Amino acid sequence: MCENYEVAVLMKNITKRFHNIVANDRITFDVKVGEIHALLGENGAGKTTLMNILFGHYRPDEGEIYVYGRKVKISCPRDAIKLGIMMIHQHPLLVENLSVLENIALLYGIHDSLGLLLSPRKLRDKLTDMIEKYNLKIDLDAKVWQLSASQKQQVELLKALVYDSKILILDEPTSILTPIEKEWLFSFIRKMKRDGKSVIFITHKLEEAISISDRITVLRRGRVVGTLNSSETSVQELARLMIGEEGLRNERIVSIQKRADGDLDNKRIVLEVSDLSVLDDRGSPAVRGVSFEVYEGEIFGIIGVSGNGQTELVEAITGLRKVQKGRIRIDSQDVTNRGPRYIQSLGVAHIPEHRIKHGIVSELSVAENLVLKVYRKPPFCKGPYLNSKEISRWARELISEFSIVTPNEKIPVGQLSGGNIQRVIVAREVSMKPKLLIAAYPTHGLDIAATRFVREILKSEKDRGCAVLLVSNDIDEVLELCDRIAVMYEGRILKIISAEEATKEKIGLLMSGVDTIEGAQIDQHYH
């Protein structure tokens, strides 16, 4: 039915309100058949809301949706799937304990043309064909928990292929990928386009939008501010549309700070990790004999593809995970296997990797979350009693100092946007005036304004004399911020390089396990 139409999806005058916030304001958006259309905007611009409407998660308050020229009503994802629409979420919804094949067979019950259930063997053959055709890198019998983030995403893509979806929505698909995996994804998307499918690509990364898409629609504060042909636009134009004139003016004011000189000799060591080994949740080694020091007044970066032991390393330093072997010293005090409370009391702040899971309590108020680390210290409590007045006052102070956007300090923190949740966490941790600040992926998934804000905070903490340990998988970020950069691979630190000698290429190669000096691939199978 799609051949007769040029426009695959037309969303007309879509309006969606949450409480009194307008998430989508009379948005009109169309995607042609065989087109890759990027939906660009900062966090909270309304991209995901719009796509959730198309996929049936939300219903629009006003407006109409046409799919292949037919007016449709989409009340649930099942309706959308029937219409040939598939959405690949940022965090795939898969059953961890089942195999890839089982996940695909069980969740959806695949039917053939007669409406009969395909037998697992038939399904397996079908999937194997598709894996080959589209060059997917997944094993149908692997359990989902064994897969990497990128492989999980491929399982979701495989679902779309099995469904023969004509319209594919990808929500920030590159945020979890390494550069190589990203290239693979882009070639996959182009293959889909060649097959006459339409792809909607949600992103906040300007270069990505230009390089992958045919057209780009830019959203700002729930409105469409422009739809452009990718070949006729530039990063500058998109940035101006996306952030708005006022946003760019602010950017010019931010001065570029000179990096401190690399002279560490007369600086104090704040964090000293020696020969550290840590196990992961499944009991296999995640960190294998790691040693490094972090000095006061420096930002020490640890970069690597996610899942190479960074998470476990941070958890060990902050007292959340048992150390198997080795020592951790903070201010030359041995803190190996001490609890998180003790380590905090030495002046260690921690911006956690999973901000919703570890960093906040969604149901509690902004104020209550802002005192999560200090509630048991005066003036926030007197003996066993909380001092609510002082807590509210402190919260209001931090809200204005850290520009947290919230109606007041009493609403549940879970109702804030992702960027503001991170501001709450950063405000809480930095207001402790820490000696050591451990920031794990602190800008992951944040929009430009929030990212810039977090990076400025890290810099100012460094200038204050704090030792900052930054864990990241964003090469540009560590190059911008760090004085020294350690590249982590398979639980080891391959190399520590100073900012001056670091280049994008060098780090990129190290991240994939190649040491540039020896030029040899590091054996992946040592234990």
Added chain:
Amino acid sequence: MKVLRSINITIRRREHVPRIFELLIPVCSAVVGLVVCALIFLLQGIDPIYAYSEIYRYSLGGPIQVSNVIRVMIPLILCATGLILVFRAGVWNIGAEGQILIGAIVATGVALFVLQGNTNSALFIFSMITLGFIFGGLWALIPAILKAKLDVNEIITTLMMNYIAAYILQYLVYGPWKGKKTFGFPITDEIPPQAHFPLIPGTLIHIPTLILAICSIVFVFFVMTQTTLGYEIKVFGSNPDAAKYAGISKTKVILITMFISGGLAGVAGAGEIGGVHHRLIYNPWSISANYGFTAIIVAFLARLNPIGIIPAAFLMAILIVGTRALQITFNLPVGVINVFNGSILITMVSMEFFRHYRIVIRRSE
């Protein structure tokens, strides 16, 4: 030409829960529950209007009846306030029933054997209640320690410990504590008169436990809103990962909340001995009277908010007292009463669905 019509029913999640629902939903669910039960009465050949008027007459029909309801509210409130504390910490104590029994056993033991011959009534009452609290709390600490240290599922341990408590009571009643003046019946002797809790004159309401029940509401409200412990309970209950990250001790939260919860149930048990039964009898469940389980419902009807405890306990107490009367008036089998109570509860729990979802019925042509 005939137009085909179909009705399209869809369930939608509410994006915003109106405030009025906090009141509307419990009221509506009570009404729906009564309608459902009316059908059950009809099936039994009983005029439901007459049945309801009987329930009303026996529970709210006069001062004596109301005082009966209040007497039942006392153990419900004591148990439910404690349960609010543990439930808010995300710990599922299903063992209040057994904790009541332990409180009852200890109170009886103290009154019969420890304070023998003493004449000071205040000493009796004080030690029965205090020891009831301590031992009820210690009883609850067993599953608490197992959970905190070994991650043993507390739902199963607390539930099973109810039976252990019941068997201990039966052992005592049939064995060492069997009364000397009871003609061989498996019951203990009556506790001395100075151990009887004073009653509000003209009623059966035992005063010390009534006061403690009210205090427990205030106490839990205060703990949850004004103390660092309450803060830790909320953090741990809503997000244990964040609690660990913030350095909040899991063991501390579990042990303290379980001790208080078990202790309050123990006080309820002491109250049932000192204020109602005055002795242990061979059927343990007639002492605890399902209060420990009913209190779970009370806590949830109150939406784990101490202020909601009083109306929720009041409603449940009416049902308990009213249906006890029904049993006698209509000579109904006890099973029907259980069906009645069960139906009301299931309706109330399922009505919670409408808090978060609405049903949209559209007619399409």
